[in-house]
Amino acid sequence: MTSQAPPTKRPQKRPHNRIESRRENERTILSAAEKVFAEAGFGGATMQLIADVAGLPKANLHYYFATKEELYRRVVQDIFEIWLHAADSFDNAPDPATGIGAYIDTKMEISRRHPNGSKVWASEVMHGAPVIQDYLENTLRDWTDGRIRVIQGWIDAGKMAPINPRHLLYMLWATTQHYADFGHQVETLNGGKPLSEADWQAAKHNVKQIILRGISAV
Amino acid sequence: MTSQAPPTKRPQKRPHNRIESRRENERTILSAAEKVFAEAGFGGATMQLIADVAGLPKANLHYYFATKEELYRRVVQDIFEIWLHAADSFDNAPDPATGIGAYIDTKMEISRRHPNGSKVWASEVMHGAPVIQDYLENTLRDWTDGRIRVIQGWIDAGKMAPINPRHLLYMLWATTQHYADFGHQVETLNGGKPLSEADWQAAKHNVKQIILRGISAV
DNA sequence: AATTTTCTTGACCGGTTGGTCAGATTGTGG
């Protein structure tokens, strides 16, 4: 752009104050790290590659995140937050069809919008959760126990079949996250093309249909 | 053992002929590699660690498998074979309850007996299937198309609800493999103890119950 | 028993990795 600069006092590009710049850089790095960790795994990812994707010198990454482990930990923690918030769809639902249906919708949407995050999470758990074991043992366990109580309440109220609530949760996690974690396989079997909007709707509909009918909630 | 050797001509330890020794070593290495790849991922695994687990010098690994990639490829291929053979439960079944029920049983058993293999497979696919993309595009696609035809046949014959066969297959894969790939999470939520025989039966029963009822096959 | 082939292994090598650091640059408060 060779046009003259506007007469406003701000330089046309960036305000570059400290706190904004810091937040912006951290976000850029975390986003790049999520992608690289998802594609290569923790061991296969390199700080140099993350730096390249982020468009920053490698040494700059170490200014914001002291070690590779620290950066990885932050990525996993951020994903876990999103994961937990999906529970909001579950609560205050009057019946299983509403609550579980909304939960499936939300988790499918997460698989669609945050496939990299889901992969990093899956990889972390698959490798024995070396950095978030405490989350599993505390936060996730409490969360799970709470949801089991909700489901058991629905069963006791005769609103759904007496299935095992814990294993139902596993099924919900497995079926929804499959579309993120195994997205490459799904895409390959879809003729090598990403799922279309209609495909996603069909997947979502199908999962809800089978599970809700499977627990006699409809 | 200070007792005298038995009078039979064979030395009490090993026959050490060439072909047996080779097969034995290959099996030891592949088993160790499967474990290490499952726990650390391809990038995180080291030939030295695999050698230590196998109880062999690292240089010996390279005698049987030229490169890390070649060893990894063999591990993944072996798993894929097991995976495909699970389809036998599917074929020649008169109705969906029998066929899909048996398939779930078989795949749950694979998750139980070969959790490491399942993890390596999951990891490979999650990272974009860099070494087995051709399997996905040919063998797996054909397999999938065949099973879809079987399911569609059942639907057309009015033996089950008109769900989307492709997405049903994804559900079957996701729910059964979850117990292997996310076994650590399941174990943690199970109080840190491995699933008991009863737990496995409950899991299997629950998956079959929900899915078979979900597709109106019972 | 001699010889050839297969197998085993410690030592070694070039390349890569996570991480460091000193010095340059930039924003901020006085």
Add this chain to the structure above:
DNA sequence: CCACAATCTGACCAACCGGTCAAGAAAATT
């Protein structure tokens, strides 16, 4: 405008990794 602190970065390093190799040990062949 100055001084100080925060930010940025090229150059560097020790550790580690996959892979090689030559020489020895063991089995098969003659």
